[in-house]
Every structure is written in C-alpha cells, then in structure tokens.
Amino acid sequence: MDNKVKIIIAGPRGRMGSEAVKLVNTTEHFELLAVIDHKHEGQMLSDLEGFHHINNVPIYTDLEKCLQSTNSDVLIDLTTPEVGMYHAKTALHYHVRPVVGTTGFTPSDLAELERLCQEKNLGCIIAPNFAIGAVLMMKFSQIAAQYFNDVEIIEMHHDQKLDAPSGTAVKTAEMISAVRESKKQGHPNEKETLAGARGADYTGMHIHSVRLPGLVAHQQVLFGSEGQTLTIRHDSYNRGSFMSGVKVAVEKVMKLNTFVYGLENILE
Numbered sequence: 001m002d003n004k005v006k007i008i009i010a011g012p013r014g015r016m017g018s019e020a021v022k023l024v025n026t027t028e029h030f031e032l033l034a035v036i037d038h039k040h041e042g043q044m045l046s047d048l049e050g051f052h053h054i055n056n057v058p059i060y061t062d063l064e065k066c067l068q069s070t071n072s073d074v075l076i077d078l079t080t081p082e083v084g085m086y087h088a089k090t091a092l093h094y095h096v097r098p099v100v101g102t103t104g105f106t107p108s109d110l111a112e113l114e115r116l117c118q119e120k121n122l123g124c125i126i127a128p129n130f131a132i133g134a135v136l137m138m139k140f141s142q143i144a145a146q147y148f149n150d151v152e153i154i155e156m157h158h159d160q161k162l163d164a165p166s167g168t169a170v171k172t173a174e175m176i177s178a179v180r181e182s183k184k185q186g187h188p189n190e191k192e193t194l195a196g197a198r199g200a201d202y203t204g205m206h207i208h209s210v211r212l213p214g215l216v217a218h219q220q221v222l223f224g225s226e227g228q229t230l231t232i233r234h235d236s237y238n239r240g241s242f243m244s245g246v247k248v249a250v251e252k253v254m255k256l257n258t259f260v261y262g263l264e265n266i267l268e
C-alpha cells in the first residue's frame with residue numbers, strides 16, 4: 001500500500017486538462033489512474049498526441065464504468081458545465097472526491113452538490129479560479145467593497161471560452177455583494193440604446209465580458225467614489241498559473257468531508 005492520491009482527470013486533451021495531466025504526472029505523491037475523454041474509447045493516453053511518455057493510463061468515455069473499474073480517490077474535472085455537473089455527482093455517488101475547475105455552474109447546481117456531500121459525508125471542491133493571484137484579487141475586492149459601494153467588473157478571456165460571465169466574475173460579484181449594500185450602478189434613468197451596453201446586472205453591479213484571441217484570463221474590478229477610482233486587476237498569462245491551486249485542492253479535498261465553493265475557503 002502506498003500513500004499516493006489516486007486521481008482521474010476528465011478533459012485531459014483540453015487547455016487545462018493537459019496541464020493537470022502534467023501536474024499529476026510530475027507530483028511524487030499523486031498517481032494518474034485513468035482519464036475520461038468522450039473520444040478515444042479503449043485507447044491508452046499514451047496513444048494520443050502529446051502524451052506518448054505517459055504510461056499505463058487507460059482512457060474511458062464513461063465515468064461510471066471508470067469508477068467501477070478503478071479504486072480512485074479524487075476526480076479532477078476540467079470539461080464543460082453540463083459534463084462537469086454530471087461528473088461531480090457521479091463521483092460522489094461512488095465515494096470519490098471531486099475537484100472541479102469547470103465553470104458555469106448555477107446556484108442550484110452548487111446547492112445540489114452541497115446536499116450530496118452532506119449525504120455522503122465526503123469532500124468536494126468547486127474552484128472557479130485556481131490561481132492564487134485571482135483568489136487574492138477577489139478577497140481584496142471584497143475588502144475594498146466595504147469602503148466603495150460603486151463597482152463594476154470587467155473580465156477578459158480568450159475567444160474559445162464557452163461561458164459568460166466567467167466563473168471568477170460571478171464569484172467576485174458574490175463575494176462583493178456579501179458586504180456591499182445593494183445599489184443600482186449608474187444613473188437611475190439610464191437607457192441602453194444598444195442592448196447589452198451596460199453588461200450583466202448582478203444586484204445592481206455590472207459585469208462586462210470581453211472575448212478576444214490572444215487573451216488568457218484577466219479581470220479588473222473597478223471601484224469609484226468622489227474624485228478617485230481604485231482598480232484591482234489580475235492576469236493569468238498561461239494555464240500553468242492555475243496548477244499550484246489544483247495541487248492544493250487535491251491535497252485538501254482528501255482531508256475534507258464538506259462542500260467547498262472557492263479556493264479562498266481552504267487557503268491557509
């Protein structure tokens with residue numbers, strides 16, 4: 001018996017998933033047991049371009065079949081919102097702890113996962129952003145919002161992103177609204193002459209989503225008051241920026257029997 005954390009990764013060919021494969025493969029106390037890919041049933045990960053050096057890792061298209069055939073501890077999911085939700089629920093049913101980076105979950109998805117964690121007495125971490133700098137940006141924004149009631153969020157991502165606003169922007173808005181008195185931003189009588197010009201409305205605070213090739217993941221939180229503005233900004237320039245957070249989440253989830261939404265709740 002070794003003490004390695006036995007891991008399954010869903011979405012291994014993706015921008016994030018391929019980095020996670022690298023992380024697990026190079027971390028002494030982690031072991032990659034299998035991957036979930038909706039393509040390539042019956043093949044080995046080493047058959048795929050970019051993974052020739054990774055031995056003995058089977059590809060499953062069906063998570064349930066994978067969980068029945070392997071004795072795993074943690075599922076790392078980096079896929080799409082619908083798939084991620086199904087994977088997280090399935091993993092918990094099989095007593096495997098989910099670490100989910102996939103964004104786009106609704107409040108009712110999160111509530112359902114929380115209920116399932118209680119029922120199974122198991123840990124689960126949903127992290128809209130694994131980058132430590134992004135977590136600090138959200139925490140600093142929450143502090144600033146105690147002093148500045150006027151705030152708008154601008155998130156900027158690559159143009160292959162499926163969800164808008166980003167999970168980070170939603171989490172930032174949630175953290176701010178926990179301390180900010182609800183207020184409709186802008187002039188009370190303002191009118192959009194072009195629909196969407198003022199962005200999405202989250203308890204009166206506006207979220208603007210920019211999508212451009214060349215970007216990775218960036219966010220500015222802008223505060224304003226009489227004669228001054230404060231801008232809190234974070235930039236991820238590559239997906240490596242998220243991996244130390246993934247590592248911490250996998251280590252932590254092994255010691256948890258509760259549901260955690262946001263890395264800020266587990267960082268020491």
Ligand SMILES: NC(=O)C1=CN([C@@H]2O[C@H](COP(=O)(O)OP(=O)(O)OC[C@H]3O[C@@H](n4cnc5c(N)ncnc54)[C@H](OP(=O)(O)O)[C@@H]3O)[C@@H](O)[C@H]2O)C=CC1
Pocket residue numbers: 010011012013014015016017036037038039078079080081083100101102103104127128129130131163242
């Ligand atoms: N929490 C965080 O810090 C971060 C979170 N993210 C989030 O992570 C998710 C993935 O992002 P990213 O890597 O950029 O996206 P990609 O599109 O690059 O990767 C997603 C991968 O999931 C695969 N996939 C789709 N359906 C399934 C399925 N049923 N089973 C297994 N694999 C499947 C896709 O395969 P195919 O292309 O063949 O369909 C693709 O390889 C997004 O929700 C994103 O918002 C991203 C960055 C950081």
Ligand SMILES: O=C(O)C1=N[C@H](C(=O)O)C[C@H](O)C1
Pocket residue numbers: 103128129130157158161162165166167168169216217218
């Ligand atoms: O899709 C991405 O790229 C990212 N998604 C996450 C989000 O929606 O906040 C995290 C990061 O911003 C990159």
